[in-house]
Amino acid sequence: MSQPKLTYLGPQGTFTHQAALQAADQLVREYGVAQPRLEAAPDVPSIMHVVESGDSWGVIAWENNVEGYVMPNLDALIDADDAAGFARVGIDVAFDAFVKSGVQQDIDGCEVCAHPHGLAQCKRFIEQHHLRAVPASSNAAACRDLNDGQVALGPSICGELYGLETVARQVQDFTGARTEFLVVAPRDEVRALSAQSKQSKQAKQAEFETIVVFIPLATGPGVVADLLDVVRDAGLNMTSLISRPIKGHDGTYSFIATVDAAAWEPRFRDMITQVAEHGDWVKTVAVYPRREHPNPPVDSWMLPSGGVRLDATHLEEGWQAGQRVGRELLW
């Protein structure tokens, strides 16, 4: 196989660039492809364009554990004529602080450059060092365009990429933010890669996840319930479900589900067959090796504040009329 190209959201040094580097290693390891050549694109529509024209694979942000799905990218993949995801990689949203190499290291009172989101995520560090915030168009651009006497905040790869000195690591206020990316390719390539992955020794032990989009052609009470009955009755475990208006048409709904099964498994095919034969629109937008994900029991300390939780084995008579219940349920 010739050297594949992998296009990411530039400039060099973005979190998507970091995800592309990680994805490249993963593809070499899991799919045995030649080391991909990375290329930056100015925006996601450009990435989808090169993917659909067969010139490149692409890396697009999919979901962040704080911000949720990256809806414009999700919409773009759903509406793509010829693109689907075949790998998924996660990147910790962590910031390092950089200065120009060989410049004095006392950063207190300096200007600090980053995207406003980056500045907002590193408030504590900025306050500690009495830095003056200067917004930039992206964290990577802040690192690229850094001047003497300034500090830039960005992904760790920016240090090497732009020849900067790292003065502090992991300066974000909140540790644990994570963005997941999908690697996308033309649909026939995704099928070929999956077929190969299925057969390879490593993947035999692996399992897969599939992201599928349903659009019920009738609307009204019960359409989602009816749909999910079919998923449940097939014994399929859903790990994510959202509704989303179709291409911004208020009042119309697509349902995007992530399911713990490969698109080609009999139980999955049977489920899809049943939904399609019901007349609903259906499209599979990604299939990739299953990520580790825990399935912990829900403990009381995880539950949000307030709310109502009953002990189903010891129901009190008239619990519905309680003052606290009325407060939590607004009735």
Added chain:
Amino acid sequence: MSQPKLTYLGPQGTFTHQAALQAADQLVREYGVAQPRLEAAPDVPSIMHVVESGDSWGVIAWENNVEGYVMPNLDALIDADDAAGFARVGIDVAFDAFVKSGVQQDIDGCEVCAHPHGLAQCKRFIEQHHLRAVPASSNAAACRDLNDGQVALGPSICGELYGLETVARQVQDFTGARTEFLVVAPRDEVRALSAQSKQSKQAKQAEFETIVVFIPLATGPGVVADLLDVVRDAGLNMTSLISRPIKGHDGTYSFIATVDAAAWEPRFRDMITQVAEHGDWVKTVAVYPRREHPNPPVDSWMLPSGGVRLDATHLEEGWQAGQRVGRELLW
């Protein structure tokens, strides 16, 4: 009733400020309250804090038709000990271009200041006028801090607020983006306001929507399907549904549903009662007068590219084996 306070995300001139102005009018009209006094807060946690301590009502961004739910705000409301939504307002995401009053109006080649998102949303205008983009921490801050010879992009209210001259209106590339906001208050106040709204002449004709959060205490295949069966069997129409990990615990799930019914309607109460008696955690986070929303039939032209749609009345034998079907479903 004394003058209520309404706290929004500052500085003055943000889209949230514009939403707060609109919400204030709506509250006067629909709830008969005195004209609220508006106050800016630096971030959403500060807004939730003043709301929960009973000092103010708050306005928080809830959902955008392009970007989806504002997850950190949704998480904050779900986990609030004493806050719930009681009104919902929508704001068009539209940008005007401003200069300092009395300064020459030929803006070509000038610097243009806005939040990077604002700059990205007005690319065409920026190119037409050969403007040089200068990122700001917020659009409102760009307007507030505008210098001679610069252009700022921001919500229309910034003109009057900061005494600027509007040189062009509606300069965003994409018309139709819209952000919806919830007005939140302590839960007992929400119940009192709802009771009043129920009885007022205007609201008698109105209907309500309710946002409710479910956490199934058991996990595994079928939990959502079982839950939604209860919603369907109660005859309730859901207009939005998403799953979300509980407080960032991977593998745990809450379900956030928007339902076309008031929290106090018998069919809604019966549904919630059944879910709670099953042992699942449940909390109502908002109830507000129903918005106009269309329920159009899904026409072919609305459907995304590709996918599979069968005519259920004329099923072809062996359709599952088709090349196009395999391509769209990745099997």
